[in-house]
Amino acid sequence: MNKAEVKDLIASLTEELNHHNYLYYQKSKPVISDYEFDTKLKELEQLEQQYPDLKLPYSPTSRVGGDITKEFETVPHKYPMLSLGNTYSKEELMDFDGRVRKGLGTDDYEYICELKFDGVAISLKYENGYLDRAITRGDGTKGDDITTNVKTIRSIPLKVQGNDYPPSFEVRGEVFMPKEFFKELNDGVLKENKQRESEGKTPLTLYANARNTTSGTLKMQDSKIVADRKLDCYLYSYLDDSDTYNTHEKSIQFLERAGFNVSQTYRKCQTIDEVLEYINHWDQERHKLAVETDGVVIKVNSLAQQSELGFTAKNPRWAISYKFKSESAVTILKDITYQVGRTGAITPVAELEPVLLAGTTVKRASLHNANEIERLDVRIGDSVNVEKGGEIIPKITGVNLESRPSNAQKVSYLTECPECNTTLVRKEGEASHYCPNKDTCPPQVQGRIEHFISRNAMNIESLGPRTIAGFLRRGLIKNLSDLYTLTFEDINNLQFEETDEATGEVSKRSIKEKSAQNIIESIEKSKSIPFERVLFGLGIRYVGKTVAEKLAQHFVTIDRLMKASFEEIVSVHEIGERIAESVSAFFADEDNRQMIEALKEAGLSLETEKKEGAADTFKGLTFVVSGVFETFGRDELKNLIKQHGGKVASGISSKTNYLIAGANMGPAKKEKADSLGITILDESSFRELLQND
Known part of the structure; x- marks a missing residue:
């Protein structure tokens, strides 16, 4: 064969084998034997080697694995991978x-219900129909590039079917290990x-649960092993x-048309009663599925209505996750220990006789506070x-008094x-x-600094808990x-000792030249x-990310906030008495005031910067933004209002000055705005x- 004929044959075998993969893994309708498939695949491999x-780029030989990845590159998500409220x-x-009905101002909406599979979230980027990149959730804004390993998952298309797709798009999903293969894996360990x-050798540890095993598999360096794990x-x-x-x-x-593996368990529901019917059905039937599932995700179906409902500081207002009743186990309470958080709060912890629960060995559980210990007796x-x-954080739910x-x-206590x-x-x-004792109690000091350097605060990436402790x-x-x-x-060549909490062993650690340089550069970069x-990073009790934004927008500088009275703070839109008391107490503390002065001298940004050309045009005005817009994004509108001194409220009230109305705005909001003038x-x-x- 000449090269042109080889090219045609490779293309033909690639398309044919991909089609058979699709029929086998997603339709469960194979039309050729495994032997025939393997023979054709081997022929394609030999041609590709020659x-x-x-x-x-979408060759099925990529499914076999074999590439070694020593490091996984961290890359940003184009669209953040958000978490849901539970x-x-x-x-x-x-x-x-x-809340959905009130937010939309109408009863005209519907939901899509989907099972929440117990796996690892993944984002797949496609360019011109081909799989370009696969990224883990990570921290929601950036994750690890694991494309080589994901290509071994045979139900993920390397090339989408059809031609009705845009040049660039992303798909989100859940990678999981089927129950059957997880059992096979542990059976192999037992054998x-x-x-x-x-032979007198130490036994191997069984895999704890399918989800953790999936997560570990996706980060393996050898994609050949990943291919053998039969992930879906x-x-x-x-x-x-x-x-x-x-x-x-x-x-x-x-x-579904493009050849992606979509679970056929999803359903459109017209009412919340239909949603509850769906939940009741799958609470029983889920145990028959090939994959573990721990709940149901409920989403508003209309994307325009999703946009209108928007987001809180942490979660979308148009979706929620319902968790099925947790598995339970019985064990013995051996002791109660106490942990100290960064705010000084004490959390009692139950030390348990180890017990297997939902696939993991549980040794500790939270007892929350003295009231909970008293309630449970x-x-x-x-x-x-x-x-x-x-199914994440263990908790004690009851006591067997008969066996006390x-x-x-x-x-x-x-x-x-x-x-x-x-x-x-x-x-x-x-x-x-x-x-x-906030100033010298070790866990409090350590916790406040860890909070300060975190991603949503100062984002000092080169520092971590162990280095801070050192x-x-x-x-x-x-x-x-x-x-x-x-x-x-x-800090260059600084040495300090670390104690392993599990074993008690003490080891020495040092900071090398490159790490020291990275730390100093990250600290300097954080000044911008x-x-x-910065205000959020100070760790003032009850001052989360959204509250910090409201306070910074209102008072503009740290000096004005420090001088503000309780009455002035509580007058800020959506700031309650508890927050105002906490802020006042924080800045009344002389040590905290000295710390602020030190941060000023260091050159941190302690006042709100106005965008060039922005003025206080909207000072004293409150806006509500609703609907979908052609030339503005909803967040862009809100930011413009804030930059010009205005406030943005989530609902219409007598204090609202303007309603900015876009397409698909709920009629109830317009009626309320009209009635209030x-x-x-x-x-x-x-x-x-x-x-x-």
Whole structure:
């Protein structure tokens, strides 16, 4: 054969084998034998080895694996991978439905329900119909590129079917290990352990659960091993820049046409009652599925309505996750220990006789606070029921009183901090006890600094908990402002000891020259972080990311906020008394004021920067933004309002000055605005208002 004939044959075999893969893995309707498939695949492999330049990017030989990846590149997500709010009760689902109805101002909406599979979230980027990149969730804004390993998953198309797709789009889904193969994997371990036992060797540990095994598999360096693990993937979300589809259902139907593996368990529901019927059905039937599932995701179907509902600081308002009742187990409470958080809050922890629960071995569970211990009347030596809240965090849900030891004593909650021996305090109306020694209690100091350097605050990436702990032990820092006094000479080749909590073994660690340089550069870079994130990073109790933004926008500078009275703080839109009390108390503390002065001297941004040309055009005005817009994004509109001194509210009230109305806005909002005499602006009117400054 000449090269042109080889090229045609490679293309023909590639298309044929990909089609058979699709029939086998997604339709469960093979039309040729395994022997015939393997023979054709081997022929294609040999041709590609002879003519590597003719291998196509979507060749099925990529499924076999064999490439070695020493490091996984971290790359940003074009569209953030958001987490969902969780609920465990059907009453809370009804409340969610009420919020949707109120937010849209209409009963005209529908839901899509999908099972929540217990796997690893993945984002797949396609360019011109070919799989270009596969990225893990990571922290939601960036993840690891694991494309080589994902190509071994045979149900993920390397090339999409049909031609009705945009040049660039992304697909989200869940990679999982089928129950059957997970059992095979552990059966193999048990078999090998019998051999090791006969040879006097230490037995291998069984794989804990399918999800953790999937996660570990996806980060293996050898893609050949990944290919042998028989991972699968269900896709459930489509994203592009053009809003090609106006409902979630239509985008899912596209994925089905394009050859993606979509679980046929999804359903469109017209009412919340139909949603509850779906949940009740799958609460029983889910155990028959080939993959573990722990809940249901409920999404508003219309993308325009999703846009109108928008987001909270953490989650979309148009979706929620309902978790099925957790598995439970019975074990013995051996002891109660106490942990100290960065705010000084004390959390009692139940030390348990190890027990297998939902695929993992549980040794500890949270007891939350003194009230919970009192409510459960839990005692050392008790036989206790343990569940996983959301199948993640273990908790004690009950005590078997019949098996209680005769000498079991009622728990006396500790009175002194387990770390620094300071007498604990408990504020009126609060459930938790606190250690007031914020300045020298080690876990509090460490926790505040870790919060300060976190991604949503100062984003000092080169620092981590172990390094911070080393700096504290060596006395290089005492509080977060001391980070800005560190020099390269201070930390280059710095050595400190670390103790392994599990084994108690002590090891030595040192900071090499390159790491030291990275740390100093990251700290210097953080000086350009905007004021609202610095404020969030200070770790003031009850001041989360959204509250910090509101305070920074209102007071503009740290000095004005420090001087503000309780009444001035509580007058800020959506700032309550508890937050105002906490902020006032924080800035009344002389040590905190000195720390702020140190941060000023270090050159941190402690005032809100106005965009060039922005004025206080909207000072004292409150806006509500609703609907879908042609020339503005909803977030862009809100940012413009804030940059020009205005406030953005989520709902219409007598305090609202303007309603900016886009397409598909709920009629109830317009009616309410009209009844209150509120001015309604379209995009053009808003632009004119903006230009009047």
